Amino acid sequence: QVQFVESGGGLVQPGGSLRLSCSASGHGLDYVSIGWIRQAPGKEREAVSCINELDGTTYYADPLKGRATIFRDGANDTAYLQMTGLKPEDTAVYYCAAAPATFCKENRYVTPPYLGQGTQVTVSS
Numbered sequence: 001q002v003q004f005v006e007s008g009g010g011l012v013q014p015g016g017s018l019r020l021s022c023s024a025s026g027h028g029l030d031y032v033s034i035g036w037i038r039q040a041p042g043k044e045r046e047a048v049s050c051i052n053e054l055d056g057t058t059y060y061a062d063p064l065k066g067r068a069t070i071f072r073d074g075a076n077d078t079a080y081l082q083m084t085g086l087k088p089e090d091t092a093v094y095y096c097a098a099a100p101a102t103f104c105k106e107n108r109y110v111t112p113p114y115l116g117q118g119t120q121v122t123v124s125s
Contacts, residue, residue: 002098003024003026004024004098005023006096006118006119007021008081011122013124018082022078022080024096031054031100033053033112034053036049036095037094038092040092047097049068049081050099050103052105053072054101055101059105059108086123096119097114097116
């Protein structure tokens with residue numbers, strides 16, 4: 001059973017910054033990609049970003065390009081998503097995701113099989 005430790009959500013003003021963190025264990029994968037999927041009220045889930053442990057490939061959804069950076073700390077097997085210039089439309093539940101490393105590609109994040117419980121990010125003044 002995959003176990004996630006997620007943190008970093010909260011309330012932030014428009015233009016503010018937020019860092020999400022996630023670690024995943026128990027997935028049994030030799031190499032893993034860690035990322036985030038988000039779901040806003042009344043909308044479908046969308047992939048936000050991911051990082052491929054095997055070759056360092058990263059992916060960013062178009063709405064986040066230039067405003068987000070994903071990186072991984074191999075020492076504690078944790079991934080981080082730093083978001084800046086947050087907008088009200090970034091308001092959503094952000095789910096940490098784990099998948100085989102190759103699921104994370106430059107132009108997309110193949111639907112990951114494992115999702116955490118999610119953390120709320122609210123961008124509002």
